Amino acid sequence: MVKNICCIGAGYVGGPTMSIIAQKNPDINVYVVDKNEKRIDEWNSSNLPIFEPGLDKVVNESRGRNLFFSTDVDKYITLSEMIFIAVNTPTKTEGEGKGYAADLTNLESCAKHIAMISEKDKIIVEKSTVPVKTSEKIREILNKYAKDGINFQILSNPEFLAEGTAMRDLEIPDRVIIGGEQSEKGKIATDLLVNIYSSWVPKENILTTNLWSSELSKLTANAFLAQRISSINSLSELCEETGADIDEVAKAIGMDSRIGNKFLKTSVAFGGSCFQKDILNLVYIAKSLGLKKVAEYWNQVIIINKHQRSRFAKKIIKTIDENQLNKKVSLLGWAFKKDTNDSRESASIYIAAELLSKGIEINVYDPKVELKQIRKDLKYIKISDEKLSLINYSENHYDVFEDSNVIAILTEWDEFVNYDWKTIYSKGFKKKYIFDGRNILDPIKLKEIGFIVDSIGKRA
Ligand code: UDX
Ligand code: ADP
Secondary structure, eight states, X not given: OXXXXXXXXXXXXXXXXXXXXXXXXXXXXXXXXXXXXHHHHHHXXXXXXXXXXXXXXXXXXXXXXXXXEESOHHHHHHHOSEEEEOOOXXXXXXXXXXXXXXXXXXXXXXXXXXXXXXXXXXXXXXXXOOOTTHHHHHHHXXXXXXXXXXXXXXXXXXXXXXXXXXXXXXXXXXXXXXXXXXXXXXXXXXXXXXXXXXXXXXGGGEEEEEHHHHHHHHHHHHHHHHHHXXXXXXXXXXXXXXXXOHHHHHHHHHTSTTTOSTTOOOOSOOOSSSHHHHHHHHHHHHHHTTOHHXXXXXXXXXXXXXXXXXXXXXXXXXXXXXXXXXXXXXXXXXXXXXXXXXXTTOHHHHHHHHHHHTTOEEEEEOSSOOHHHHHHHHHHTTOOHHHHTTEEEOSSTTGGGTTOSEEEEOSOOHHHHTSOHHHHHHHSOSOOEEEETTOOSOHHHHHHHTOEEEETTSOO
16 A cells, blocks of 8 residues: 655646645645745645646645645655656757757656665656656666665656646546556556556546556657647638638537547647647657658647747738838737646747747736746747847736737637727727637627737638
8 A cells, every 4th residue: 555655846747636646545645845945835825836727725625634745855755655756858958859859857867866765665656748768767777776675666657637627637537547567566566556546537547558658648649639739720721811710610520520529729829838849759759760751740740830820920020011000019818728827838939039029019918927937938939138128018908908009819818708809999099900819709799899800710
């Protein structure tokens, strides 16, 4: 029986996942540790570091009972029989595989650290998304630094939660995958983790596999989902040219039960910490194995994604130039999707960068992302301080429209749908343009008010 679990990494994956595990297993102590003191302080406060609907309720139920957040990484590694690693594995920005391969520095340093301080056998669970065969590397590190007689079992247990719906995804997962070594000890370790999940997940939804299948499943699930979005987004351009309506096309194809209706919503491009990273990773692995055509195929998903956000920005720039509008755009939404404060790889970052490069001033409003984060996102892609001075941040949705004739909707927040667009229009100038990058507004109603509307995948 596992009595104590430690999770290294209190981020978007570690925090919500461990909160649910603690809620559903009141007899197990769950310790979430992170080197980031501010993050841990926030987890221990009423102001959690991540915004996720329903998360605070689950945390409040278990925190202090069997769920604990701490910076004392060593203490809880030592105490626990099972250790989840949920640290970030971003795309490498330098060295071999730069721009494609996953940077495993955090993961590897955790493995080394666990091995060096462990005084008893432990089960190590890979939660972070990793390239196939990472567990082999982790095993090498663990074996190299382990004290004499100490054994580690490695399990791969990828997380499939989507931000914004994480609590529901964790509560009722389509499936849980647990990959383990095909040996007696591997089977015992797998069963221990199966027991933890079976507190709330039906046994038939818990799939046990070998380690490599589990690692590859996560990468390919994300690649397939991203591919669907690039497919529909590539068609949105075709719709704009032909007069077909992308929402009607998506509905028509989605009614084919072989295709299904999910993940067919066209957008300004997919964002988030996973899709691009995982496909780049897949491309890198395929290339490393000499599978050039496979690598090219998946790389095209990324190419379409970049093209989609760039053509959106270009349409705005063209409208401003052709109509000699003042160079100011109101950006509604910075998060990569609604119901999260996460902006990693959000299309907004790249669209804003393209507008800034033309000297266009930007008013941004997002219900959950703060100015500090917006500046950090733009700095990360090397936007100069001079260009950053063209960003104005609005605390509310009234100021964001000031002096601007162009509104761009980049995140599908519900509140944008519910705005009183008539009042917003009446406050403005003679001509107001709306670029609806999420197709959340009714173009006919907006046109009746007086707006000039450009919805993605619909003829303007
Ligand atoms: C994704 C996977 O869904 C999840 O299983 C995995 O664990 C992590 O990566 P996430 O990135 O949090 O989750 O959100 P997701 O809902 O998949 O959306 C990703 C991006 O695709 C967002 O920018 C979203 O706006 C966009 N998207 C999604 C579309 O443009 N159209 C769609 O139909 C669906
Ligand atoms: P994810 O979306 O994968 O959860 P995040 O960036 O939100 O990614 O969270 C990862 C967390 O892992 C961060 O809070 C980071 O501080 C933490 N982390 C990374 N490396 C280590 C480490 N070696 N020891 C402890 N915490 C770590």
